[in-house]
Amino acid sequence: MNLNRTIKSILTAAALLMAFHSCGVLSDGELARIENLALKADTVASIPSVIFGTMAQVRLERGLFYAASFSTPEARFDEVNALAKASIEDKKRGAKADTYIAILNSYFKALRSIADKERWEGAGRELRGLGRAVDSLIIEHNELFDTEIPEGVSKTAGKTFGYLAEHINKLRQTRYVKEFVAVGDTLVAECTDSLMAILKSKSLNELIENETAGLEANYKAYLYAVSAAGYPPQISHDREYVTLTEKISIVKQIRNRAVSALRAVKNAHHKLYEDLGEEDLDQNVYDEFVSLNRLALEIGKQIKTLEK
Numbered sequence: 001m002n003l004n005r006t007i008k009s010i011l012t013a014a015a016l017l018m019a020f021h022s023c024g025v026l027s028d029g030e031l032a033r034i035e036n037l038a039l040k041a042d043t044v045a046s047i048p049s050v051i052f053g054t055m056a057q058v059r060l061e062r063g064l065f066y067a068a069s070f071s072t073p074e075a076r077f078d079e080v081n082a083l084a085k086a087s088i089e090d091k092k093r094g095a096k097a098d099t100y101i102a103i104l105n106s107y108f109k110a111l112r113s114i115a116d117k118e119r120w121e122g123a124g125r126e127l128r129g130l131g132r133a134v135d136s137l138i139i140e141h142n143e144l145f146d147t148e149i150p151e152g153v154s155k156t157a158g159k160t161f162g163y164l165a166e167h168i169n170k171l172r173q174t175r176y177v178k179e180f181v182a183v184g185d186t187l188v189a190e191c192t193d194s195l196m197a198i199l200k201s202k203s204l205n206e207l208i209e210n211e212t213a214g215l216e217a218n219y220k221a222y223l224y225a226v227s228a229a230g231y232p233p234q235i236s237h238d239r240e241y242v243t244l245t246e247k248i249s250i251v252k253q254i255r256n257r258a259v260s261a262l263r264a265v266k267n268a269h270h271k272l273y274e275d276l277g278e279e280d281l282d283q284n285v286y287d288e289f290v291s292l293n294r295l296a297l298e299i300g301k302q303i304k305t306l307e308k
Contacts, residue, residue: 052094
């Protein structure tokens with residue numbers, strides 16, 4: 001009888017504690033928004049690297065067209081050798097953007113990790129398992145001795161303690177996630193602003209325009225050279241020229257969308273920081289995520305085209 005009263009008293013205290021703290025637990029919707037933001041930010045943040053990589057590819061391929069227009073082995077070798085050195089330098093061109101991208105990716109990877117349910121529900125599952133083990137021992141006890149310990153109360157206790165441990169962990173998770181997002185908000189703003197500045201820079205604009213003009217001029221030089229030599233141009237080269245032209249066109253489109261998408265990442269994260277733990281979400285939060293999802297989807301499709 002005393003055992004029953006003790007267990008029931010503990011259960012009552014546990015229920016009160018859970019009720020008192022229930023408002024502080026991150027909702028499934030909030031966890032889903034964090035996961036969504038992290039995944040979309042990963043796509044969006046990669047754009048500057050994709051742009052610089054594509055421009056480097058265009059520069060190399062159009063340079064090979066130009067090298068093919070030379071009639072002597074020495075001149076062709078010198079041009080190809082210069083292209084090899086330029087290719088190494090091109091890889092350095094996007095290093096600054098890659099640093100910001102790496103920081104953003106690392107931050108959002110960490111955010112996803114601490115917001116992962118599996119990370120925090122383990123203790124609850126473990127205690128529920130212990131509750132079942134205790135219940136098995138009680139059954140064994142009742143079979144061996146005349147004094148019976150009520151199995152039902154033990155089961156309830158095991159389940160409730162498991163849920164309580166899980167709930168307390170969620171409260172800890174809420175606090176950690178809020179603190180992490182608060183610190184990360186400045187970091188995200190700095191990185192996205194820097195990436196937007198790179199995308200809007202005069203130097204990137206000049207790079208795109210120079211490669212556009214260079215591709216046309218170099219391919220014409222190749223066509224004139226093979227025509228003068230009495231050979232028809234290869235269809236595979238024509239196809240390569242068309243592909244490179246399409247890629248430059250996509251880069252121009254994706255550049256503008258990436259600026260808007262990075263701004264959406266910044267705004268969505270700030271709204272997450274402001275409203276995390278609030279019961280009623282501002283409509284602006286929803287709008288920011290819808291805008292980010294749309295832009296990320298469009299950009300994702302274009303990235304796949306560039307990678308073909």
